[in-house]
Amino acid sequence: MKVCIIGSSGQLGYHLYEKFKKNSNYYFFSSKILKPQFIKGSLTHVNQLILKLKKIKPSVIINCSAYTNVDRAEIEKKKAIILNSKSVKILSEFCYKNKVILIHFSTDYVYSGKGKNMWKENSLSKPINYYGISKFNGEKSIIKSNCKFIILRLSWLYGIYGKENFIIKIIKLAKIDKKITMVNDQFGSPTSTELVILVLKKILNKIKQNKFKSGVFNLCPKQSVNRYELSKYILNNYFNRKFLQSIKIYSTSTKNLNLLALRPLNSRMNTNKIKKFLKVEIKNWKFYLDKYLKNIKV
Ligand SMILES: NC(=O)c1ccc[n+]([C@@H]2O[C@H](COP(=O)([O-])OP(=O)(O)OC[C@H]3O[C@@H](n4cnc5c(N)ncnc54)[C@H](OP(=O)(O)O)[C@@H]3O)[C@@H](O)[C@H]2O)c1
Numbered sequence: 001m002k003v004c005i006i007g008s009s010g011q012l013g014y015h016l017y018e019k020f021k022k023n024s025n026y027y028f029f030s031s032k033i034l035k036p037q038f039i040k041g042s043l044t045h046v047n048q049l050i051l052k053l054k055k056i057k058p059s060v061i062i063n064c065s066a067y068t069n070v071d072r073a074e075i076e077k078k079k080a081i082i083l084n085s086k087s088v089k090i091l092s093e094f095c096y097k098n099k100v101i102l103i104h105f106s107t108d109y110v111y112s113g114k115g116k117n118m119w120k121e122n123s124l125s126k127p128i129n130y131y132g133i134s135k136f137n138g139e140k141s142i143i144k145s146n147c148k149f150i151i152l153r154l155s156w157l158y159g160i161y162g163k164e165n166f167i168i169k170i171i172k173l174a175k176i177d178k179k180i181t182m183v184n185d186q187f188g189s190p191t192s193t194e195l196v197i198l199v200l201k202k203i204l205n206k207i208k209q210n211k212f213k214s215g216v217f218n219l220c221p222k223q224s225v226n227r228y229e230l231s232k233y234i235l236n237n238y239f240n241r242k243f244l245q246s247i248k249i250y251s252t253s254t255k256n257l258n259l260l261a262l263r264p265l266n267s268r269m270n271t272n273k274i275k276k277f278l279k280v281e282i283k284n285w286k287f288y289l290d291k292y293l294k295n296i297k298v
Pocket of ligand 1: 106
């Protein structure tokens, strides 16, 4: 089964490359040729990418590419919409015409963040910032294309190949400033690329066994935490006691930060649907984070 991965230089895409690089049925597309194995192609030039995909004739495309800078998306609206919506529409139409299964990633930011309940996949999606709008439009165009698809809505993604994820930012801030102010009113669950890849492998197995079913799925670890408590957990588990004594951490609320993009406060997601579909065990966020903190050097 031939699998094409788009956005192979990103946090998730590169982790997939490292996992599957020895399999000659996997093709890695990127705008940057970080490895000789990479093929030049990205969603920014989707029609050129499609010409190359047509030659390979994959059974599955995994799209890891996206415009992911939440604040900048408020300014570069056109870029965000091209990458997260318009190109995704063209790609999904290609998938429909060529009977390719599209695996795509979306975000907790498609939900409004109101209330305290966990979001289910069929909860009303009402994004409150432009990144969320562009990602939700991408989801809608995939569904409308009639292609076979899986959309995984991830939250607070981090991974061993991420350069600017939340966890790395906190560690860098602690090292450089020794002073951190973090919001205590945004709740969610940090999702590791390790968990995403475990789920992807199970989806690929379903495809191989012809037990595939299209659908939108939430995916994040068990239990949620606010960003202030998460930051404390990261620092306590990354630094030694002596260094910790030199760091000060304060809490604040999101409205005090005056960020360009609004942030959903409640990103708690219910993952029963994916657990039932794949019979996958999803552990507490601390399980994945502990492993990650042991493996990174910032
Ligand atoms: N990061 C998070 O906190 C988070 C949370 C929830 C959901 N997600 C979703 O998870 C997926 C993977 O996220 P990630 O963190 O791995 O993303 P990432 O590290 O930002 O990588 C995204 C990739 O998309 C391509 N890309 C980005 N901007 C581009 C541009 N302007 N023009 C063309 N290509 C561009 C690049 O791939 P190439 O250069 O290789 O083509 C880039 O490496 C995305 O769909 C994202 O929306 C992320």
